[in-house]
Amino acid sequence: TKKAFIFDLDGVIVDTAKYHFLAWKKLANSIGVDFTHTQNEQLKGVSRVKSLEKILAWGDKSISDAEFTRLMALKNDDYLTYIDTMDVQEILPDVTKTLDFLSNAKQHIALGSASKNARMILEKVHILEKFHVIVDGNDVTKAKPDPEVFLIAAQQLHVAPKDCIVFEDAVAGIQAANAAGMTSIGIGDKNTLNEADFVFTDFTEISAEFLNGLINR
Ligand code: B16
Numbered sequence: 001t002k003k004a005f006i007f008d009l010d011g012v013i014v015d016t017a018k019y020h021f022l023a024w025k026k027l028a029n030s031i032g033v034d035f036t037h038t039q040n041e042q043l044k045g046v047s048r049v050k051s052l053e054k055i056l057a058w059g060d061k062s063i064s065d066a067e068f069t070r071l072m073a074l075k076n077d078d079y080l081t082y083i084d085t086m087d088v089q090e091i092l093p094d095v096t097k098t099l100d101f102l103s104n105a106k107q108h109i110a111l112g113s114a115s116k117n118a119r120m121i122l123e124k125v126h127i128l129e130k131f132h133v134i135v136d137g138n139d140v141t142k143a144k145p146d147p148e149v150f151l152i153a154a155q156q157l158h159v160a161p162k163d164c165i166v167f168e169d170a171v172a173g174i175q176a177a178n179a180a181g182m183t184s185i186g187i188g189d190k191n192t193l194n195e196a197d198f199v200f201t202d203f204t205e206i207s208a209e210f211l212n213g214l215i216n217r
C-alpha cells in the first residue's frame with residue numbers, strides 16, 4: 001500500500017532555529033532577560049505561545065495578557081524579517097532528493113509542523129508544491145508531544161497511522177509520532193532522539209534501500 005511520509009519543518013527541512021534564536025534573544029534582552037543557545041534548543045518544536053511562557057519563567061517575569069500579545073507580535077515581526085531572506089539554498093542536505101525519490105515512488109508527502117509560518121517558509125524555499133497536505137500551527141489545538149498534528153495529516157490523506165512515517169528533529173515530535181502509532185525517524189543526535197524507531201544525523205545518511213524498505217513494508 002501507499003505510505004504517507006510526514007516531514008517536520010524546522011530542523012528537518014530547513015534550519016529556522018537560528019532565526020528563532022535571533023528573534024527570541026532580541027525580545028528577551030529587551031525585557032531584561034538572558035537568552036542562550038541552550039535555552040533555544042529547548043524551544044525546538046515548541047509553539048510560539050509556549051516558547052514565550054518558558055522565556056518569562058526563565059527570567060522570573062510576569063506580565064499582563066496585553067503585554068504578552070504585544071511581545072508575541074514583536075517577536076514574529078522580527079522573525080519574519082529573517083524568513084524574508086530565505087531561498088532554496090537553505091534547504092538542508094538531500095531533503096529535495098528524498099522528496100523527489102518519494103514522489104517518484106508515488107508516495108503521499110505531508111508537512112506536520114508547529115509553525116504558523118510554515119506555508120510562507122515552504123514558499124520562500126520553493127518546495128511548497130511538493131507537499132500533498134500541509135498541517136501546521138494554524139490547524140492544531142494541541143501541541144507536540146500530542147499526536148494531533150500528525151493524525152490530522154493522516155486523516156486528510158486517508159492513510160492509516162501505521163502506514164505513516166514521520167521525520168522529526170525534536171524529542172516532543174518523536175513522542176507525538178510514537179503516540180500516533182506511526183513509524184518515527186529522528187533527524188539529529190542518536191542519544192537525544194533515542195525514543196525514535198530509527199535515527200539519522202541528516203538525510204545524506206538515508207539510502208534509497210532504506211526508503212524502499214519503508215515503502216514495501
Ligand atoms: P512560529 P517545527 C517549530 O517548528 C519550531 O521548532 C519552534 O521553535 C517554533 O517555536 C514553532 O515552530 C512555532 O513557530 O513562531 O513560526 O509559529 O519544528 O514544528 O516545524
Ligand code: MG
Pocket residue numbers: 008009010011012044045168169170173
Ligand atoms: Mg522541528
